[in-house]
Each structure stands twice: as structure tokens, then as C-alpha cells.
Amino acid sequence: MTPPAPTERPTGRIVIENCAVATVDADDTEHATGHVVVAGNRIESVGPGPAPGHLDDVVRRVDGTGHLATPGLVNTHHHFYQWLTRGLAQDAALFDWLAALYPVWARIDEPMVYEAARGSLAMMMRGGVTTTTDHHYVFPRGCGDLLGAEIRAARELGVRFSPTRGSMDLGASAGGLPPDFAVESTEQALLATEEAIDTHHDPSFDSMLRIGVAPCSPFSVTTELLRESAALARRKGVRLHTHGSETVQEEDFCKERFGMGPTDYFESTGWLGEDVWMAHCVHMNDADIAAFARTGTGVAHCPSSNARLAAGTARVPALLAAGVPVGLGVDGTASNESGELHTELRNALLVHRLAGDEHALTVRRALRLGTHGGARVLGRAAETGSLEAGKLADVVLWKLDGLGHSTIADPVAALVLGPPAPVALCLVDGRVVVEDGHLVTADEDAIARRARDEARRLARLAAG
Secondary structure, eight states, rough: OOOOTTTTOOSSSEEEEEEEOOOOOOTTOEEEEEEEEETEEEEEEEEEESSSSSOSSSEEEETTTTTTEOOOEOOOOOOGGGGGGOSSSSOOOHHHHHHHHHHHHTTTOOHHHHHHHHHHHHHHTTTEEEEEEEEOOOOOOOOOOOHHHHHHHHHHHTTTEEEEEEEEEOGGGOOOSOOOGOHHHHHHHHHHHHHHHHHOOSSSSOOOOOOOOEEEOOOSSSSSHHHHHHHHHHHHHHEEEEEEEEOOHHHHHHHHSSSSOHHHHHHHTOOSSTEEEEOOOOSSOOOHHHHHHHTTOOOEEOOOHHHHHTTTOOOOOHHHHHOOOOOOOOOOSSOOOTTSSHHHHHEEEEHHTTOTTTTTOHHHHHEEEEIIHHHHHHHOOTSEEEEEEEBOOOEEEEESSSSTTTOOOSHHHHHSSSSSEEEEEEETTTTEEEEETEESSSHHHHHHHHHHHHHHHHHHHHHO
């Protein structure tokens, strides 16, 4: 099925009623039995009981009995290209994992990234993701338009997309971690990033595509690239993203090379602020958390990836208590092979209770992290992330009356603590993109086949 062109807005009303509703608004308003009315690409009304009578131009009515309506999930960190390298370096921590995979990733090209993006997006969308970012920072010479390939895939599948143009300019010969063949020059990275913004960025309220600026990490980029990227982003009015405080080794690297920890280093280069969010932020002390809170810097929390790479447990309860914006991230599927965000709701809650605090995270706080929290981190909380009249129609209807959930009376607990709930209906910008657990904008089997073929081609190239 071919999705509507991005400039076409849906018309008519979709009425969802008889369902439980978790709005995730500022008051955490919930309705045991309620309705959501979508008009075009906006939410028109949300409330208890049936939808208002005498509505004109209703194109579809959905009986949501046994279901829960929530805002669409918002993914705040990912690396789509890694869909082709899942299951490798299974027992490695971050630096060894990167060293093992950089030679493989250096072989990617445009067809590979397109199919990897389709696989990554399809997996997330089937699980209720309506907005996602991606952090792409590997650009081998002569590889084609890799960022454009991701954008094309997102447009075709119909997801709201906030990709970031990543970069690396600190190769191994200059003391960085990436091999020299995997990096660009500082000038090349800055020029390509500015071109990406000028070509693709849409700052409008209804935007389906926003571009961010994203040098990869302190151990893969120069101080010059960090500073100049921050200046570029602020001149263009776009957001900034990078990896921060992910491992003890990163902290040691920063102290040895710069004479300070990651947070102080980022602040010295202009990389703290309300327009910045960082992935992981595992190893942060009280002063680091206070700096993030003071500046409004956001965090993409990736519990499964952190566990897979033995990075540690981020201090999310302390971050939230300090007022730091926090959302959830899948991270690349070479370090989170499930590729799903809705399972991160449960994983986040469980990880943070492991220390022995049963109040560290609640089911409703977990849902907020995956919805409104993520929208806030991406700078889109005014537009999406909660079910409120006037917001964009990014809505998920979860089926909770089946075997896995029917005996859990609290629907939010069923969603977060139960097995992955089927998505009965998912709207992005008022369009149906998932129904009865399956994409309606693409053939899932074809995506799987083509991604497998590209993964095998990449493996052959990497083997020499």
C-alpha cells in the first residue's frame, strides 16, 4: 500500500470509544471508559463516556471495549543501520563491541541503510511508536545518500521522524576510538550537516520531519567539531544530540584527554541546554545531574541496551526528581536486538527496582517516560506525547482483553507489567499505520526478506 504524500492531511473524523483512556496529560487524567475523537490530523476531544453525539463527517467508528488508548510512544535514541548487524559481539562491553563492529559498519551503503531503516521502523511501529529519532553517524566514502535513505523509509511507512545527522572526525591515529576509515574531516561533517538541515528540516507544528545535529561521542569527535556543531545547530534553530556518560571507560577517556568528566566537558563546549539531549547518561554524579537540571538538558534512557553492553544502570529516579527531561530509547539493534520500545516500559521499571526501592519507578511513570517524556526530550511536547484536544493525532489503541492481560484490572499496569500488548490500532498524524498488530503501510514479510538479503550482503563484504 502506498501511503499518502506528506503534504496530504487526512480528512473526516475517527471516533474511538468504550475504551480505557490514559491521557498522560499534566494531571495524569484517566478514564475507565472513555473516548478519543480525531478530526483530520488533530485530536478533537478526549473524555469520559461515549463520544459527543451528532458528529459530522465520521469516516470510522472503533469500539474500544477491552482496550486502552494512550498517546503514541516516542523513541528518543536509535541507530537504524544496526538492524543488519544484530546478534554480533554478544559478550562485549561498549568499546570492544564498537571495535568489533566498526569494520563491518564501514561497508554499509544506501540500499543497506534503506532496508535497515524499514526493518527498524516496522518493528517499532508495530509496537506503538508514532515518533522516532535516529542517530546516524557512519558515512563511508562513496556510500550514497544514507540520511536520505532513512528519510525515504520513514516517509513511506508513515512515522513522525526526527533524524539526526551524526558525525565522527576523531580517528584512531588521532587518539579516538573509531578506525580512520570510518571518520570524516571536520569540514566535511559540518558542511554535510548544514546541507541536511537546509534540505529536509520542517519546523512546523504538524511536521513529520525535523533534523538534529549529532556528533557521535567524546571519544569519536574533536572538540572543534563539538563546538562548531553546537554553533551550527543554534544558528539553524535545530536540536543537538550525542552520546554521553555511557561507560566508565568514557569517563576515564575524558579525564585523561580533557582533564574533566564528560558533563563538564560538554558544558565547556556549549553542549548543555534545553535544545540538547544525550543518550544513556549512565555514570553521572550529583553535580552532573544538577547541571542537567539547571540547563534543561534531556536524557534518552536505554535500559535494555545498557544491560546488553554491561554499561550500568542510569540514575533515572534521581534525574526525574531533579526535573531533568527523560525519555526512553530503543538504541541500535546491535545492542538491543528486540528493536521494540514498548518492552522498554517494563524493562525500565524492573531495572530501577533492582536496587531494592519498590517506589523507584511506577507503571504510570514508565508510561510517561515512553510518551510525554520522550516528546519533551525531542522538543515536541506541545504537539504530541499526550492525548489532549488540539494535539497531533498520534494515538495507540492497545488490546488488553486477550490471554496475556485480561486478568489485570488496571489497564496501565497490564500494558507495562504484562507481556507485550498487541496494537489494535495506531494512528500517526490521523492516518492508520498499524491495525490488528500489523503494518498497513508496507508488507512486513517483504521488509524482512529484503533486510535479510542486505544483512547477508553486508556480512559478505565485511568478510572480504
